[in-house]
Amino acid sequence: MRIRWIVVCIMLLLNGLNCKGSLPIGATAVGIAGAALYAGFEKLRCTFYECCYKGADWIQPNIAALNIALEKYIHGQHLVRNVVSRALKAHLFNDQPSKALVMSFHGWTGGGKNFVSKFIAENTYKLGMKSQYVHIFVSTLDFPHEQMADIYKLHLQDWIRGNVSKCERSLFIFDEIDKMPLGMINGIKPFIDYHESIGGVDFRKSVFIFLSNTGGPDITRTMLQMWRAGKSREDITLMDLEHLIQLGAFNEDGGLHKSELIQHSLVDHYIPFLPLERRHIELCALDEIRRRGHRPSQELVKSVADEMVYFPPENKLFSTTGCKRVAQKVGYILATREYENLFE
Numbered sequence: 001m002r003i004r005w006i007v008v009c010i011m012l013l014l015n016g017l018n019c020k021g022s023l024p025i026g027a028t029a030v031g032i033a034g035a036a037l038y039a040g041f042e043k044l045r046c047t048f049y050e051c052c053y054k055g056a057d058w059i060q061p062n063i064a065a066l067n068i069a070l071e072k073y074i075h076g077q078h079l080v081r082n083v084v085s086r087a088l089k090a091h092l093f094n095d096q097p098s099k100a101l102v103m104s105f106h107g108w109t110g111g112g113k114n115f116v117s118k119f120i121a122e123n124t125y126k127l128g129m130k131s132q133y134v135h136i137f138v139s140t141l142d143f144p145h146e147q148m149a150d151i152y153k154l155h156l157q158d159w160i161r162g163n164v165s166k167c168e169r170s171l172f173i174f175d176e177i178d179k180m181p182l183g184m185i186n187g188i189k190p191f192i193d194y195h196e197s198i199g200g201v202d203f204r205k206s207v208f209i210f211l212s213n214t215g216g217p218d219i220t221r222t223m224l225q226m227w228r229a230g231k232s233r234e235d236i237t238l239m240d241l242e243h244l245i246q247l248g249a250f251n252e253d254g255g256l257h258k259s260e261l262i263q264h265s266l267v268d269h270y271i272p273f274l275p276l277e278r279r280h281i282e283l284c285a286l287d288e289i290r291r292r293g294h295r296p297s298q299e300l301v302k303s304v305a306d307e308m309v310y311f312p313p314e315n316k317l318f319s320t321t322g323c324k325r326v327a328q329k330v331g332y333i334l335a336t337r338e339y340e341n342l343f344e
């Protein structure tokens, strides 16, 4: 497109239209005109199609909106909200971060790790999870064969390089990172290290989120100890769980375990997700009932919460699956009731 315009302009010039000036000046003018045209064209294209550059508002982090979403839908995770928002704010609004932001989410299944990742994507990219700058990898789906680790690693490096050279503000989410072959994780290291650029590409503006269930049992043990000591859940601070990082509980077997990311402390934030209690399950049920456009009732919420399994056996404090499957349970109960109503 650009070439064609430049050719047209040069032809006009050569045809004697005001071409008395020296050719170099004319050519420069044509070049500038061509570039301006191209820029205009790009701008127009970016009003309709997702673009990465700063002026186009396809990438617009909104920390306030993120906070509202986390507050409203992430139940029982007071530690998560503060750390995630602050870390993102510091990174996304910095034009020259010293390295890529790496956050590692840990804890029992159903605690909201995927949900938080989704909210981060939705409040950074206009297209949310559908943005071409958001990349999700699930170890058991994308890298299922241990013996292919070397090939996966090369692919992954190509993808990261290719995608970041298209857009520096890319988001990479690695689900089940604990199930990823060790060699692969070390392959990510160069991209999240403090390098200014690798082969002309600057990786420091990208964000990496690692999700895994590791540390779940240790977090729960600590919570139980505190509960016995009469401390309330909301009193638990990151500091109380800090020792788990030192113990390596978040990097037990597989995945990050023994990886160079850990040895070089390239993970910026370890974020523990606490096991959920019955009252949090009820809040999740409430969200889901409302989302389906039904009127919530105490009784309905209670029957959803009753369906879940709780542990430890002696006091049944925590849900074994967190809020996972609460949505299905709500759907199932509502459907059963509607079916029964038909026959009343």
Ligand SMILES: *[C@@H]1O[C@H](CO)[C@@H](O)[C@H](O)[C@H]1NC(C)=O
Pocket: 135, 136, 158, 159, 160, 161, 162, 163, 166
């Ligand atoms: C970007 O990553 C995706 C995987 O999420 C991959 O399929 C694609 O080829 C990558 N793009 C480039 C330009 O490397």
